[in-house]
Amino acid sequence: MEAVLETDQLGKRYGRQWALRDCTLRLPAGRIAALVGPNGAGKSTLLHLAVGLSRPDAGVVRVLGEPPHHNPAVLAQVGFVAQDTPLYRDFTATELITMGGRLNRRWDATLARTRLADLGIPPGKPVGKLSGGQRAQVALALALAKRPRLLLLDEPVASLDPLARREFLQTLMGSVADTGTSVLLSSHLLADVERVCDHLIVLHAAQVRLGGAVDDLVTAHRRLVGPRHDGAPIPGVAEIVRGSHTDRQSTLLVRTDGPVTDPLWTEHDVALEDVILAYLVDGETQTNHAAWGVPA
Amino acid sequence: MIEFVLDGRSKVNTYMQLVQQVKQALRVGLLAPGDQLPKVREVAQALAINPNTVLKAYRELEIEGLAEGRPGVGTFVTRTLAGASLPNQAELRDDLVAWLHRAQAAGLTPEDITALVETTMRASLPVEGPARQSASAG
Numbered sequence: 001m002e003a004v005l006e007t008d009q010l011g012k013r014y015g016r017q018w019a020l021r022d023c024t025l026r027l028p029a030g031r032i033a034a035l036v037g038p039n040g041a042g043k044s045t046l047l048h049l050a051v052g053l054s055r056p057d058a059g060v061v062r063v064l065g066e067p068p069h070h071n072p073a074v075l076a077q078v079g080f081v082a083q084d085t086p087l088y089r090d091f092t093a094t095e096l097i098t099m100g101g102r103l104n105r106r107w108d109a110t111l112a113r114t115r116l117a118d119l120g121i122p123p124g125k126p127v128g129k130l131s132g133g134q135r136a137q138v139a140l141a142l143a144l145a146k147r148p149r150l151l152l153l154d155e156p157v158a159s160l161d162p163l164a165r166r167e168f169l170q171t172l173m174g175s176v177a178d179t180g181t182s183v184l185l186s187s188h189l190l191a192d193v194e195r196v197c198d199h200l201i202v203l204h205a206a207q208v209r210l211g212g213a214v215d216d217l218v219t220a221h222r223r224l225v226g227p228r229h230d231g232a233p234i235p236g237v238a239e240i241v242r243g244s245h246t247d248r249q250s251t252l253l254v255r256t257d258g259p260v261t262d263p264l265w266t267e268h269d270v271a272l273e274d275v276i277l278a279y280l281v282d283g284e285t286q287t288n289h290a291a292w293g294v295p296a
Numbered sequence: 297m298i299e300f301v302l303d304g305r306s307k308v309n310t311y312m313q314l315v316q317q318v319k320q321a322l323r324v325g326l327l328a329p330g331d332q333l334p335k336v337r338e339v340a341q342a343l344a345i346n347p348n349t350v351l352k353a354y355r356e357l358e359i360e361g362l363a364e365g366r367p368g369v370g371t372f373v374t375r376t377l378a379g380a381s382l383p384n385q386a387e388l389r390d391d392l393v394a395w396l397h398r399a400q401a402a403g404l405t406p407e408d409i410t411a412l413v414e415t416t417m418r419a420s421l422p423v424e425g426p427a428r429q430s431a432s433a434g
Contacts (some may be wrong), residue, residue, distance in 0.1 A: 032346050078320075166344055174341030178349075195302075195310065198346050 002029045004064055004150045004182040005050055011058030012045050019045040021206045023059070027184060027199065029149075032176060034193040035186040036276055037203035044083065046203070047154050050184070051080045066148060076105055079148030079181075083155045085139035093121055093138050100142050112145040115171070133164025137171060142254040144175055153185040157192065165189075169196055172178025182295075190273045200272070202279045208280045214272060221275045224252045226265040236260035242278040253278040297334060298326060302343050305368065310345055314353035322377040324385070333363060333371045 004167050005027040012020045020042035027033050035043050048054045051070035052075055061067060066074045087096060093116055101107045116123070121134050131137065136156060141150060151227040156172075157165040169192060178181060184201075187193055193200070200217060210217065221241070224234070229243065229250035238257040243250055254260075254271065260267055289296040300314055308316070311390050321327040329384050333354065340347040354371045357363040365371045378385075 029372035030348075032348070161327050169344035170341050173347060174337055174343050177337035177340045191304070195304075195345055 002065075003027060003062075004029045004031075006062045006065075007049075007059065007084065009044075009059035010056055012042075012049060012054060013057045018055065018206050020049070020203075021058075023203075023208050025201055025208055025211045027182065027201075029182050030180060031199040032183045032197050033185070033199035033201060034197035035184060035201050035203065036188075036190070036193060036280075037186075037209075038280060041203040042206045043203055044154055047080070047152050047184070047186065051075070051078055051152055076146070077149045079143035079146050079151040079154055081136075081139045081143050081151075081153045084159060085136050085156070087135060087139055089126045089143075090126050090170075092124050092126055093130075093141075094123045095234060096127065096138065096142060097145065100145055104146055106146055108145050108147055111147070112141045115141045115144070115175075119167075119171070131164070133160050133167060136160060136164065138170050140168065140171060140175075144179075147179065148181055151183045152183050153242050155186050155188070158188060165192070172196075190276055193276075194272045200276070202276060204280055211276075217275060218270070218272055220255055220257075221270050221278075222254055222256055222260065223268040223270050223274070224248075224250075224254055224260065224265040225268070226250060226252075226262075233264065234260065234262060236262075241275075242281060297331065300334065300339055301344060302345070311349045311353040311356065314339070314350065315356050318357055318362070318373075319377055322373065322375075325378045327373050327374070328376055328378075329373050331373045333357075333373065335370055383400075 003026045005025075007023050007025050010020060010023040011018060023042070023046065035046065037043050045054070049056055050063055050068060052063075052071060055069050063074050064077055068074050068078065088099075091099070095108050097112045100112070101109050110125065113123075116138065119134075119137050121130070121137060127135055127138055140153075140156070143153075153172075157168050160168060172183070173196065175181065185197075198208065199216050200212065200214050201208060224237075227250065228245055228248050229240075229252060234254070236256050236258040237252075237254045237260060239255040241253045241255060243252045245251075287296065298317070300317055302310060302313060310374060318327065318333065327333075334342075336347050336354070338348045339345070339350045354363060356366065357371070358365060362373065362375050362377070363371050364374050396409065399412070404412070
């Protein structure tokens with residue numbers, strides 16, 4: 001299948017600090033993908049590289065088959081909504097749509113007007129005076145007016161209240177159903193991710209920890225409960241992602257590469273959220289009782 | 297036309313919830329052969345879910361022979377699950393409503409009623425095997 005976004009050992013450095021390193025991933029067309037990870041994991045850096053706002057320090061990024069940096073032909077087909085939906089706050093929605101028409105070769109102003117009319121957004125009010133939810137809808141309508149083949153959204157709903165968040169995702173899902181646009185959105189809200197996305201990329205400490213189709217990832221992971229594990233390999237288990245142990249019992253979240261048939265282990269399904277969290281938690285929590293002056 | 301709802305706390309997959317709701321509607325006669333299922337776009341937007349999830353549910357219904365997609369038009373019900381019992385359901389429902397009122401008058405809470413119904417069903421109805429599926433196939 002065609003890839004809308006492809007990276008190979010992609011890296012970006014700010015000073016001596018790598019914000020993204022050895023990032024290799026492939027996003028097939030037609031997916032709604034989630035980019036998940038803690039603050040500072042490199043999510044915005046990856047999105048900025050994909051939309052050509054910054055240039056890689058290592059490796060390659062290809063969007064719709066081509067490097068996006070200084071590439072107007074590619075960028076004309078990519079929609080981007082940056083974090084906190086920055087818009088010229090003194091402009092009205094109508095003015096922003098007109099401006100978009102001047103700046104873009106492909107521009108469907110009617111589509112944008114229809115969307116905002118459906119949502120009851122006032123056309124003549126400066127967007128700085130709109131509610132956060134309405135401003136996010138204006139930013140989305142502007143990004144969709146390009147009729148993009150790939151839509152990139154950086155934390156699109158993070159600052160919205162639950163109702164505005166639901167309305168934003170409704171508009172987004174309706175548009176995707178209409179156009180078949182591929183979407184990559186970063187989010188902290190795992191419940192939204194589970195509802196909306198069929199592809200997942202987990203970033204942690206500037207690196208890709210997990211990537212793939214949600215259905216595949218969920219079926220490949222299992223929770224095993226059994227006697228305390230001594231580190232011996234378990235047939236059917238490719239990797240122990242996370243384990244917790246009592247003196248006689250171990251609970252392991254594992255990635256499988258076959259059926260786990262050892263009768264010592266009881267197998268349980270895991271939800272997507274459990275899988276994501278298991279990859280975000282570092283192996284062992286570092287305690288610092290001494291620093292707090294409390295007994296361990 | 298039916299309207300889908302999602303139980304966010306359910307352990308059941310989103311697409312499976314949609315499949316189950318269509319089957320439920322077919323069982324009680326809310327949907328009949330020839331009826332159109334809601335359009336993919338409408339379901340995706342109303343529930344804020346991935347359109348591919350809706351497509352997956354509709355494909356599952358097609359594989360089970362319950363619906364068929366007509367390109368450019370939509371997805372339509374081809375078979376019912378109500379079987380021969382549908383005409384009897386209204387009368388049975390009336391009996392059940394009368395019984396429920398009696399149970400309530402006798403001081404049973406909804407939880408008591410559910411427990412009574414479930415234990416009695418287990419005790420007096422034979423477990424239904426896969427034989428029932430093949431009887432209605434085709």
